[in-house]
Amino acid sequence: MRLIAHACxxxxxxxxxxxxxxxxxxxxAEMVELDLQxxxxxxxxxxxxxxxxxxxGDPRKCCEVTANEFLAMRRRVDIACxxxxxxxxxxxxxxxxxxxxxxxxxxxTLELVEEYHYLDRVCFGVTQVCSxxxxxxxxxxxxxxxxxxxxxxxxxxAKNGVDFIxxxxxxxxxxxxxxxxxxxxxxxxMTGGPGTDYPVGRPDRAGLLRVAAxxxxxxxxxxxxxxxxVLAER
Numbered sequence: 001m002r003l004i005a006h007a008c009x010x011x012x013x014x015x016x017x018x019x020x021x022x023x024x025x026x027x028x029a030e031m032v033e034l035d036l037q038x039x040x041x042x043x044x045x046x047x048x049x050x051x052x053x054x055x056x057g058d059p060r061k062c063c064e065v066t067a068n069e070f071l072a073m074r075r076r077v078d079i080a081c082x083x084x085x086x087x088x089x090x091x092x093x094x095x096x097x098x099x100x101x102x103x104x105x106x107x108x109t110l111e112l113v114e115e116y117h118y119l120d121r122v123c124f125g126v127t128q129v130c131s132x133x134x135x136x137x138x139x140x141x142x143x144x145x146x147x148x149x150x151x152x153x154x155x156x157x158a159k160n161g162v163d164f165i166x167x168x169x170x171x172x173x174x175x176x177x178x179x180x181x182x183x184x185x186x187x188x189x190m191t192g193g194p195g196t197d198y199p200v201g202r203p204d205r206a207g208l209l210r211v212a213a214x215x216x217x218x219x220x221x222x223x224x225x226x227x228x229x230v231l232a233e234r
Contacts, residue, residue, distance in 0.1 A: 002218035003227055004098060004188065005029040006201035007048060011223045014055075014075045016046045018084055021094045027224040031123065033098040036086060036105050043067035044086040044108055056083070086112055095121035100147060103131050110138060129153075129160055136161050145188065151176045158183030164218070169203075170195030172214050188218035205230050 007015035009024030009032060021032040035048035045062050052058040052065070056073040067085060075081050089097060090112070099122055101109050106126075113119055123143040124135050135142050145164035146157040151171050158165070164186045167176060172189060180187040189211055193200040198207055201222035208230050211219065221227045 001212065001216065001231070002030045002186075002188070003028060003224055004218055004220045005032040005224055006190070006220040006222050008032045008034055009222055009224050011225070014078050014081050016048060016084070017075075017081050018089060018092055018094060019081060021089065021097075024224050025094070028228055029224045030218075031096040031098050032094065033100055033125065033220060034086075034089070036099060036101040036109060037062040038105055038108070039067045039070050040064055041066050042108065043070075044105060044112060045070050046084045046086055046089065087116070090116040090118055096123065097121065098123045098125050098145065100125040102126075103128055106131050106134060110135065123164070125166075129156055132157065132160050132162055146185075151179070154179045154183065158185050164188050166190055166220070167216075168193055168195070169207075169211055172211065172216075177214060177216075186217035188220060189214075189216045190220045209234065 005024035008017060008020035009029055010020050012023055013019035016034050024032050034046050036044050037047050039045050040063055047062050049055060051061050055075055057076055058073065070083050073083050099109060113122055119139055119142060123145055125145045125147050126132050127147045127149065132144050135144055143163045145166055146162045147166050148157060154165060162185050165180050166188045168190050169192060191201055191203040191211055192198045196207065198204055201220060208227060212231060
């Protein structure tokens, strides 16, 4: 079972940080997932939230600040941990990476991956079939995961060549599991979140064992050492 470090595996270090990514890979993650947004000057910031308040104490959105302004920000939970652009992850050699982005940043993401010769070290995480088609047309060998919005999209993503399909834990019912398995795509599960008793990526022991018993091909989780220890007990 693949273990993918959700938001770079924030346990010791903050989410979406190079320090967290390194720690997660060292702890046994097969891949680290990170989120991409544009800054106002169209640089790819590694950031997730709708605005910068929770992480940096700034009420603006990521798209309302320049790359230099974003890079000058320090995280409220750890002022020693800097913010990053995607190119910084590439320059540090962090890999493999699951890039979670939307259609607006698709072209810029593909260009940067190509510039840094990172195609064989990333998996593209997309939310729309049109993004999947664009990637596969340009890079037929690319690995693509569908961050689908609803289970009804499983078949459409599958018939267009997606390699992995992410289901939310609450969608893990026999019908959906069978549809993904039948498609030939790998089934990855985002643990936690709406419909469960714990936050996204942070299942408790019972929740983790419940999901693992459904035999997905991959789990997106925050705490890699905890997950490994629980799975080893089965």
